[in-house]
Amino acid sequence: MLRVKMAGLGWYLPERRVTNVELEKRLGIPAGWIERATGVMERRYVSACESAVSMGAAAAYMALRHAGLEVNDIDAIIGASSAPHQAIPCTAALLQRELGAPEGASACFDINATCLSFLFALQTAAHLVTANVYRSVLICSTEVASRSLNPRERESAVLFGDGAAAAIITASQAGEESAFYHAFFETHSSGADLTEITGGGTHHHPNDPGTTPEMNMFHMQGPAIFRQAALLMEPFLDRFFAASGWERRQIDAVIPHQASRHAIEQLSRRFGFSSDQLILNLALRGNCVSASIPLALAEAVYDGRIRRGDRILLVGTGAGLTLGAAALIF
Amino acid sequence: MLRVKMAGLGWYLPERRVTNVELEKRLGIPAGWIERATGVMERRYVSACESAVSMGAAAAYMALRHAGLEVNDIDAIIGASSAPHQAIPCTAALLQRELGAPEGASACFDINATCLSFLFALQTAAHLVTANVYRSVLICSTEVASRSLNPRERESAVLFGDGAAAAIITASQAGEESAFYHAFFETHSSGADLTEITGGGTHHHPNDPGTTPEMNMFHMQGPAIFRQAALLMEPFLDRFFAASGWERRQIDAVIPHQASRHAIEQLSRRFGFSSDQLILNLALRGNCVSASIPLALAEAVYDGRIRRGDRILLVGTGAGLTLGAAALIF
Numbered sequence: 337m338l339r340v341k342m343a344g345l346g347w348y349l350p351e352r353r354v355t356n357v358e359l360e361k362r363l364g365i366p367a368g369w370i371e372r373a374t375g376v377m378e379r380r381y382v383s384a385c386e387s388a389v390s391m392g393a394a395a396a397y398m399a400l401r402h403a404g405l406e407v408n409d410i411d412a413i414i415g416a417s418s419a420p421h422q423a424i425p426c427t428a429a430l431l432q433r434e435l436g437a438p439e440g441a442s443a444c445f446d447i448n449a450t451c452l453s454f455l456f457a458l459q460t461a462a463h464l465v466t467a468n469v470y471r472s473v474l475i476c477s478t479e480v481a482s483r484s485l486n487p488r489e490r491e492s493a494v495l496f497g498d499g500a501a502a503a504i505i506t507a508s509q510a511g512e513e514s515a516f517y518h519a520f521f522e523t524h525s526s527g528a529d530l531t532e533i534t535g536g537g538t539h540h541h542p543n544d545p546g547t548t549p550e551m552n553m554f555h556m557q558g559p560a561i562f563r564q565a566a567l568l569m570e571p572f573l574d575r576f577f578a579a580s581g582w583e584r585r586q587i588d589a590v591i592p593h594q595a596s597r598h599a600i601e602q603l604s605r606r607f608g609f610s611s612d613q614l615i616l617n618l619a620l621r622g623n624c625v626s627a628s629i630p631l632a633l634a635e636a637v638y639d640g641r642i643r644r645g646d647r648i649l650l651v652g653t654g655a656g657l658t659l660g661a662a663a664l665i666f
Numbered sequence: 667m668l669r670v671k672m673a674g675l676g677w678y679l680p681e682r683r684v685t686n687v688e689l690e691k692r693l694g695i696p697a698g699w700i701e702r703a704t705g706v707m708e709r710r711y712v713s714a715c716e717s718a719v720s721m722g723a724a725a726a727y728m729a730l731r732h733a734g735l736e737v738n739d740i741d742a743i744i745g746a747s748s749a750p751h752q753a754i755p756c757t758a759a760l761l762q763r764e765l766g767a768p769e770g771a772s773a774c775f776d777i778n779a780t781c782l783s784f785l786f787a788l789q790t791a792a793h794l795v796t797a798n799v800y801r802s803v804l805i806c807s808t809e810v811a812s813r814s815l816n817p818r819e820r821e822s823a824v825l826f827g828d829g830a831a832a833a834i835i836t837a838s839q840a841g842e843e844s845a846f847y848h849a850f851f852e853t854h855s856s857g858a859d860l861t862e863i864t865g866g867g868t869h870h871h872p873n874d875p876g877t878t879p880e881m882n883m884f885h886m887q888g889p890a891i892f893r894q895a896a897l898l899m900e901p902f903l904d905r906f907f908a909a910s911g912w913e914r915r916q917i918d919a920v921i922p923h924q925a926s927r928h929a930i931e932q933l934s935r936r937f938g939f940s941s942d943q944l945i946l947n948l949a950l951r952g953n954c955v956s957a958s959i960p961l962a963l964a965e966a967v968y969d970g971r972i973r974r975g976d977r978i979l980l981v982g983t984g985a986g987l988t989l990g991a992a993a994l995i996f
Binding site: 419544 | 751754758778782796797853870872877884988990
C-alpha cells in the first residue's frame with residue numbers, strides 16, 4: 337500500500353458534439369444502429385482550434401485548481417495517451433510549454449499502453465512519489481481519436497470520442513486515508529493484432545510509398561477482442577482480488593475503461609460487480625481511449641458519486657492485448 | 667539508493683554498414699565533411715528484413731543470455747524508444763510476441779522521452795523492482811532512425827544510425843554491490859522545437875492532406891541545441907552531483923548519449939570529466955537515439971571496460987529539451 341492520493345482531477349471535452357443522427361447520415365448507417373450496437377449516444381470531436389496539447393493543458397489546469405496547486409508545484413509531467421501530439425518531442429514536454437510551467441522544474445516523459453496508459457502512469461507515479469523522487473506528478477491523458485477513425489469500419493468509427501483528463505498525484509498527508517493499494521497488468525500478445533494502427537511508426541512510415549491511408553487508421557476486431565477479454569478477465573480479476581486483499585463487494589465504485597457497452601455489461605453480468613458500483617460515461621463521451629478511465633473518474637468525483645475515503649477500482653483492457661486494474665482509496 | 671542491478675545487457679546492429687563515402691556521394695556532401703563535422707565514420711541502417719521489433723527481440727535475447735535468464739522469467743517489458751514500431755499497440759507488446767514470452771506473464775508498456783527514453787525507463791524499472799512489483803524487467807530501446815531522416819538537412823541526415831539495446835533489471839542479491847544511486851531529469855520546453863518531428867501524431871496526422879513529407883522527417887537545430895545544452899548542462903551536473911553525494915572523479919565510466927562529437931567533447935573540456943572516463947561509440951554507431959546509451963554501455967561491459975562494482979554515470983540530453991543523468995554501481 338502506497339500512501340499517495342489523487343490530489344486533483346480535471347478534464348476537457350471539445351465543444352463539438354457529434355450525434356448518432358449525424359454519424360448515421362454521414363456513414364450510411366441505419367437509424368438507431370449505433371446506440372443499439374455500441375451504447376454510445378453522442379461523442380465529442382475536436383475542431384480546428386483544439387488539439388491534444390490544448391485539451392491536455394486545459395484538463396491539467398482544472399486538476400491543479402482542484403488540488404489547490406500551481407503549475408510551479410509540478411515536478412514531473414507524464415503524458416499518458418495512446419497517440420502523441422507529434423512524433424518528437426514527447427507530449428509531456430509540449431504540455432510543460434503549453435502550461436507555462438517553469439523551465440527545468442519538471443521532468444517530462446510519456447507512457448503509452450494505449451487504453452491503459454493512464455493506469456500504467458498511475459502505477460509509476462505512485463511509486464515515484466512514495467520514493468520521494470517527485471512531490472507532485474501531473475498525469476495527462478489526451479486523445480484525438482477522431483483523426484484515426486476509418487469510416488469504412490463502422491463499429492469502431494462510431495465508438496470513439498475525443499477528450500482529455502488529468503490527475504495530480506501527491507503524497508497523502510497525515511490523517512488522510514487516500515492510498516494506492518494494488519495494481520496488476522497482464523499482456524496477452526497473441527491478441528496484438530486485434531486492435532491496431534499498423535502505420536504511424538517506423539514499420540509503415542508515413543513517407544513510405546507502400547503505406548496506405550488505411551494503415552494509418554484504427555482497426556479493431558471487436559467480436560474477437562470481446563471473446564478473448566471475456567475469457568481472460570474473470571481469472572485476471574480473481575488473481576487481482578486475491579493479491580489485493582480486497583473483495584468485490586467492498587468496492588464503492590468501479591471505473592471501467594469505457595470500451596463498449598458489451599464489455600462494460602460483462603462486469604455486472606459475469607464478473608461479480610453490481611450495476612450500482614459501475615461508473616459509466618460511454619453514452620455521452622464514447623470510448624476516449626486512454627482518457628476514458630480518468631475522465632469517468634473525474635466526472636464522478638466532481639458530481640459527488642465518488643468521495644474521499646471511497647474504495648475504487650480502475651479496470652480495463654487495452655490493445656496488446658493487456659488487462660489492467662488498480663485498487664485505490666480515493 | 668535502490669538495490670537493483672542490470673543483470674544482463676544485449677544489443678543488435680543491422681548488417682548493413684553505411685560509410686561516409688556512400689553518404690557523401692548520395693547527398694552531395696564534400697569528402698571528409700561528415701567526419702569533421704559530426705565525428706561519425708559509419709553507421710548502420712536496417713535492411714528490408716530488419717525492423718524495430720526484430721532488432722529489439724535480438725537485443726533482448728542477448729541480454730537474457732547475459733543474465734542467465736529465460737523469456738519466462740520476465741514479468742515486465744518496457745519499450746523505451748523514440749518511435750514505435752507501429753502506432754498501436756505499444757512496442758513492448760509486440761516484443762512479448764516476437765520473443766515468444768508466455769502469454770499473460772508480463773506487463774507491457776512503452777516509455778518515451780526521445781533520446782532519454784532508456785534513462786526514464788531505468789528509473790521506473792529500478793523503483794518497481796525495489797518495490798517488488800516486478801522481479802525481472804526487460805527494457806528495450808530499438809530505433810530505426812534511418813526512416814525519418816531528411817536528406818536536405820545534412821547535419822542530422824548523416825548523424826543517426828539504427829540499432830537496438832536491451833537491459834534486464836533485477837534485484838541485487840546479498841553480497842552484490844550493484845545499485846541504482848540517483849537519477850535526475852529536467853525539461854526545458856522553450857527548447858521543444860529545437861528537435862522535432864512535427865508529424866507522426868494527431869497534430870499533423872499522416873492522412874491529413876496538409877501533412878507534408880518534411881513534417882514526417884527529423885528536424886534539428888544543431889547549433890542552437892548545442893548552445894542551450896552547453897548552458898544548462900554545467901549547473902544541471904552540479905545539482906546532480908550535490909544530490910547524489912558522488913564526485914566526478916569517483917566515476918569509473920561516463921556513458922554519454924552519443925548526441926554529437928561537440929556535445930561529447932564538452933563533457934571533458936568543460937564539465938569536469940577526463941577523456942579516460944568517457945565511453946564513446948559515436949564514430950562507428952552514429953547517434954542511435956534512445957539506443958545510444960544502453961548500446962555504448964553494453965559494448966563496454968562485454969569488452970571489459972566496465973566491470974561489476976564500477977561506478978557509472980549515464981548522462982545526456984533529449985528532445986524536450988530534457989537533461990538527464992543516472993548514477994549506478996554496475
